[in-house]
Amino acid sequence: xxxxxxxxxxxxxxxxxxxxxxxxxxxxxxxxxxxxxxxxxxxxxxxxxxxxxxxxxxxxxxxxxxxxxxxxxxxxxxxxxxxxxxxxxxxxxxxxxxxxxxxxxxxxxxxxxxxxxxxxxxxxxxxxxxxxxxxxxxxxxxxxxxxxxxxxxxxxxxxxxxxxxxxxxxxxxxxxxxxxxxxxxxxxxxxxxxxxxxxxxxxxxxxxxxxxxxxxxxxxxxxxxxxxxxxxxxxxxxxxxxxxxxxxxxxxxxxxxxxxxxxxxxxxxxxxxxxxxxxxxxxxxxxxxxxxxxxxxxxxxxxxxxxxxxxxxxxxxxx
Amino acid sequence: xxxxxxxxxxxxxxxxxxxxxxxxxxxxxxxxxxxxxxxxxxxxxxxxxxxxxxxxxxxxxxxxxxxxxxxxxxxxxxxxxxxxxxxxxxxxxxxxxxxxxxxxxxxxxxxxxxxxxxxxxxxxxxxxxxxxxxxxxxxxxxxxxxxxxxxxxxxxxxxxxxxxxxxxxxxx
Amino acid sequence: xxxxxxxxxxxxxxxxxxxxxxxxxxxxxxxxxxxxxxxxxxxxxxxxxxxxxxxxxxxxxxxxxxxxxxxxxxxxxxxxxxxxxxxxxxxxxxxxxxxxxxxxxxxxxxxxxxxxxxxxxxxxxxxxxxxxxxxxxxxxxxxxxxxxxxxxxxxxxxxxxxxxxxxxxxxx
Numbered sequence: 001x002x003x004x005x006x007x008x009x010x011x012x013x014x015x016x017x018x019x020x021x022x023x024x025x026x027x028x029x030x031x032x033x034x035x036x037x038x039x040x041x042x043x044x045x046x047x048x049x050x051x052x053x054x055x056x057x058x059x060x061x062x063x064x065x066x067x068x069x070x071x072x073x074x075x076x077x078x079x080x081x082x083x084x085x086x087x088x089x090x091x092x093x094x095x096x097x098x099x100x101x102x103x104x105x106x107x108x109x110x111x112x113x114x115x116x117x118x119x120x121x122x123x124x125x126x127x128x129x130x131x132x133x134x135x136x137x138x139x140x141x142x143x144x145x146x147x148x149x150x151x152x153x154x155x156x157x158x159x160x161x162x163x164x165x166x167x168x169x170x171x172x173x174x175x176x177x178x179x180x181x182x183x184x185x186x187x188x189x190x191x192x193x194x195x196x197x198x199x200x201x202x203x204x205x206x207x208x209x210x211x212x213x214x215x216x217x218x219x220x221x222x223x224x225x226x227x228x229x230x231x232x233x234x235x236x237x238x239x240x241x242x243x244x245x246x247x248x249x250x251x252x253x254x255x256x257x258x259x260x261x262x263x264x265x266x267x268x269x270x271x272x273x274x275x276x277x278x279x280x281x282x283x284x285x286x287x288x289x290x291x292x293x294x295x296x297x298x299x300x301x302x303x304x305x306x307x308x309x310x311x312x313x314x315x316x317x318x319x
Numbered sequence: 320x321x322x323x324x325x326x327x328x329x330x331x332x333x334x335x336x337x338x339x340x341x342x343x344x345x346x347x348x349x350x351x352x353x354x355x356x357x358x359x360x361x362x363x364x365x366x367x368x369x370x371x372x373x374x375x376x377x378x379x380x381x382x383x384x385x386x387x388x389x390x391x392x393x394x395x396x397x398x399x400x401x402x403x404x405x406x407x408x409x410x411x412x413x414x415x416x417x418x419x420x421x422x423x424x425x426x427x428x429x430x431x432x433x434x435x436x437x438x439x440x441x442x443x444x445x446x447x448x449x450x451x452x453x454x455x456x457x458x459x460x461x462x463x464x465x466x467x468x469x470x471x472x473x474x475x476x477x478x479x480x481x482x483x484x485x486x487x488x489x490x491x
Numbered sequence: 492x493x494x495x496x497x498x499x500x501x502x503x504x505x506x507x508x509x510x511x512x513x514x515x516x517x518x519x520x521x522x523x524x525x526x527x528x529x530x531x532x533x534x535x536x537x538x539x540x541x542x543x544x545x546x547x548x549x550x551x552x553x554x555x556x557x558x559x560x561x562x563x564x565x566x567x568x569x570x571x572x573x574x575x576x577x578x579x580x581x582x583x584x585x586x587x588x589x590x591x592x593x594x595x596x597x598x599x600x601x602x603x604x605x606x607x608x609x610x611x612x613x614x615x616x617x618x619x620x621x622x623x624x625x626x627x628x629x630x631x632x633x634x635x636x637x638x639x640x641x642x643x644x645x646x647x648x649x650x651x652x653x654x655x656x657x658x659x660x661x662x663x
Binding site: 032034035036037038039040278279281282283 | 497500501503504505507508510511512513514516
């Protein structure tokens with residue numbers, strides 16, 4: 001009984017900290033983007049703008065929660081919830097440290113993560129369809145095609161890691177990296193996974209479903225108030241998710257000398273979150289056909305070659 | 320585990336029924352996604368987590384998204400819903416119900432004579448699935464790969480550009 | 492591929508983290524405004540303290556947003572405007588009125604802090620516009636160089652002004 005209570009406590013604490021972190025990222029991102037564009041960013045509310053999140057939250061909660069008359073009401077309400085729920089569910093299998101994590105020892109951890117990210121696309125696509133407006137629909141269709149294309153080689157890029165560690169269990173994968181991070185033997189796998197991860201989180205430069213200069217706001221054109229806020233928090237939570245999974249799979253998870261494991265984990269994921277924001281500050285958005293041909297004609301063959309080479313090396317080198 | 324099995328099995332039956340009877344294609348597809356997810360729950364409770372994960376990733380996460388994509392492209396409106404409703408009434412139910420009855424009798428017979436096994440015998444993990452794929456079921460895998468190859472060629476054939484596309488002629 | 496160029500872009504963008512920011516924290520830190528900044532419009536007086544405006548309507552005619560409205564005084568021989576009104580909620584601060592003005596009466600100043608809570612407060616009348624100084628042009632007096640006769644000065648009596656030519660005379 002006590003164990004169940006502790007488990008529930010850990011889950012709730014983890015959920016709350018992820019959502020808070022995701023909300024805080026909206027501030028961190030604006031501040032960092034500001035610095036990278038020689039601006040200051042929001043620095044008025046609280047010390048150096050640190051309470052900006054609170055102000056934004058108050059604002060977004062008190063906005064009118066408007067459901068336009070032309071939408072499919074049920075699915076319109078359901079879509080943002082799907083995005084947030086699937087992203088948060090994927091956190092269940094992430095082992096933050098040896099002790100902290102909800103279902104870290106799940107024997108299909110990697111596959112569970114892949115499954116949840118592949119379900120995230122429903123939220124986006126259904127938001128586009130249920131909005132019943134042409135910009136939202138185009139955004140949703142782009143999301144569907146983009147996510148399916150990039151999921152394919154996201155899975156294939158992970159296979160190298162799974163082959164080397166011999167398990168889908170994320171804890172075992174991290175423990176296998178005690179001496180050498182997988183980013184060294186699986187460098188190409190890492191690059192491809194990162195690119196696919198950016199596309200999965202539909203972050204810049206792959207945010208074509210949103211495409212604000214040609215589609216208004218893409219799939220969430222018709223959303224307002226906290227329904228929009230859920231898409232927003234979901235996007236930032238998926239940044240945290242992709243960063244954490246990259247750290248766990250390729251950068252040794254909590255492994256690190258001297259300092260406590262949670263510190264190393266946090267340090268590594270914050271570096272990746274910073275990298276995501278840097279990508280937004282620096283790179284322009286590709287054209288849609290460029291995105292598609294890049295995924296299918298370059299990344300997919302490369303990831304298959306990566307899998308084949310890794311397998312051949314594992315078989316040829318005696319353990 | 321028994322409760323998980325019962326809940327997800329009941330859900331899958333219910334959502335499949337709803338998927339058949341919905342007139343709005345997107346609603347039907349969504350119920351089908353739910354049915355696939357609950358099928359994944361069934362697999363998981365029977366001790367096949369790998370199959371459950373593949374069910375979620377491939378069927379629910381990829382194939383149904385493609386279905387949804389096509390349905391969205393068709394831009395179906397209220398009139399198509401009405402037409403769908405007119406199709407789904409009267410005698411059209413006769414044959415499917417009869418076939419379902421046959422299946423149900425068969426299923427009942429199987430259940431009566433083997434008895435329910437609620438506990439999973441043993442957990443089948445990814446390694447065992449892979450090993451049996453490349454030993455016991457090798458011919459089937461090879462046949463399926465050939466089928467997929469044929470589909471790939473067909474897709475390439477359909478997608479090729481037959482006439483040179485006029486480029487840079489200016490916008491209409 | 493554009494891999495090298497992308498990485499280069501990322502690196503140079505990252506270096507901007509260590510650059511000085513361009514932002515001026517406005518209410519605490521005032522920006523430098525040049526003397527020729529085009530801000531709030533004023534009406535000036537000549538060195539003798541008389542109004543410079545001669546109600547020629549050129550400013551109102553040239554104004555692209557039609558925000559200037561004035562009326563010449565109805566008193567014979569008095570060329571000052573009876574009312575002079577600028578609607579600053581429409582003014583775009585283009586400075587064309589200043590360029591058009593033959594007497595340097597209307598001038599733009601480096602002041603932009605003119606927010607109001609009500610739109611009607613942005614309509615400035617002559618008493619709000621007219622200052623008691625000469626503005627940017629200290630020594631200029633239109634009537635001293637214009638060659639027209641006004642009160643206290645006949646034609647040709649002003650500075651650098653030749654006596655009027657007798658057009659009916661025969662001598663060259």
